[in-house]
Amino acid sequence: MPDVSTVKALVFDVFGTVVDWRSSLIADFTTWSATRGITADWTGLVDGWRAVYAASMDEVRKHPERGYVILDTLHRRSLEKLVAQHSISGLNEADLHYLTMGWHRLHPWPDSVSGLTRLKTKYIIGPLSNGNVALLTDMAKFAGLPWDLVLSAELFEHYKPDPETYLGAARLLGLPPEQVMMVAAHNHDLKAAQKLGLKTAFVARPTEYGPLQKYDFEAKGDWDIVAKDFNEIAGRMGC
C-alpha cells in the first residue's frame, strides 16, 4: 500500500470531481429559461460549452503576451459564439451574465460535502481548479464546500495541467510536493501532479459527461489512492 502518511494537505480538481457541472447547468438553465420564455437546447449548449473548454485555455497558453484571462471571461466568450451557433435568440446582457455565472452555481456530488468535512478534520483542504477565485468562492458558498482556502489557476496565471499550478499550490501551502495530495476524477490531471512529486487520489465520476463520457471510467495510472467516492478517500486517510 502506498505511503500517504506524509500528506498534510489535499487539493481537489473541482469541475467533475467535486461538482456535477453538467446536470447542474442543464437543470438551472431549463428552469430559468421557462420563466424567461426562452426556448433552447440547453443540453446541447452545455455540452458544446464544455467541449470548447480545453481549446479556450490553450489560447491563453499560446498567447502569454495577451496576459492571463480568467475562466469567467473564457466562459463568456465561448457562450457568445455558442449562442450564435445554436441560434438562440432573445438573450440580453443580463441573460448572458446569468448563464455565465451558472458555473458559480454548481451542485456537489452526493458524497462531496460529507467526505470533505471528514477530511478537513485532519488535513488542509482546498480546490486546485482552473476556475477563477471568485467562481470557486461563490461555488463553495452555494454548494456548502468547507474549503480551508481557495487555490486557483488564477493565482498562478497558468491553467492546469501546467506545472506552475501544482507547484504553486505546494509553495503557497508552505509544503514540499510530497506532502500535498491531488484529488481528481481525471487521469491526466493526476499524471501531471504525480510527475511533480504530489501524491494522487482518483475517484471515478462516470456520469460527469452524461452519454458523451469517453474517458476516466477508471484509474489509468499508479495512483496512491483509488476510491469510489470522497468518503472512501477520507477513510483511507484515517478520517
Added chain:
Amino acid sequence: MPDVSTVKALVFDVFGTVVDWRSSLIADFTTWSATRGITADWTGLVDGWRAVYAASMDEVRKHPERGYVILDTLHRRSLEKLVAQHSISGLNEADLHYLTMGWHRLHPWPDSVSGLTRLKTKYIIGPLSNGNVALLTDMAKFAGLPWDLVLSAELFEHYKPDPETYLGAARLLGLPPEQVMMVAAHNHDLKAAQKLGLKTAFVARPTEYGPLQKYDFEAKGDWDIVAKDFNEIAGRMGC
C-alpha cells in the same frame, strides 16, 4: 448613516484585529520554554519582534530586485537577531522553527469566531493580512476562523498598506472596491483602503500591544462602521 448595502465581501486585518498575537505568543513561549528548560524574557522578545515588523517589510519594499519575501521568513530573520540581542542561549534549529511558527498558533479575541460566523451567513469573508498563505491557513484551523477564502499579501507580492493588496483582493473577489469592506483595528490600514474606494469598519483592540499600546484606542477617520467588536459589526451588517 453610511450606506453599506453594496457590500458583498468583508476582508479582515488579522494580527491584532482578529487574533491577540501578543498574549498568545507570550503564553505559548512561556509554557513551551518551561518544558525545554530555557529561560528568557519572552514578553520582551515578543514586543521586540513586533517592533521590527514594519521595518522588515520596508526592506522588502525598498529592494524589489531581491524578490518578495514572505512573512514567515521575515519573522525568522528578525528572531535570529533578537535571540542574539537578548542573549538567549540553548536554542537549536527546531526551537527557532517552533518559535517562528508561533505566529501560526494565535488565539482569537473572544468575539472573533462568533462575529465571523454570523457575517459568513450573508457575506464572503476572508483575511487580508501581511501573513503568508500557509500562516493564515494554519492559524484559521488552529483558531477556528471560518474564512471562505484566504487573501494574503503573498498573493500580490506586496505588503499592506501598498495599494496592490486592497485592489488585488477586490480583483480576485471579482468585485469593485466599493463592494468590499476592510475591517481593521488600525486606522492607517483603513485609511489606505478607503482611499482606494473600499468600505471600512473599525474595531478597537486597546490591549493589542499591552502596556506599550500608543495608537488606535479609537477611530481616527470617517469609517463606515465603528464598532466595539465583531458581533456589533455583524449586527450593523444585518446578520
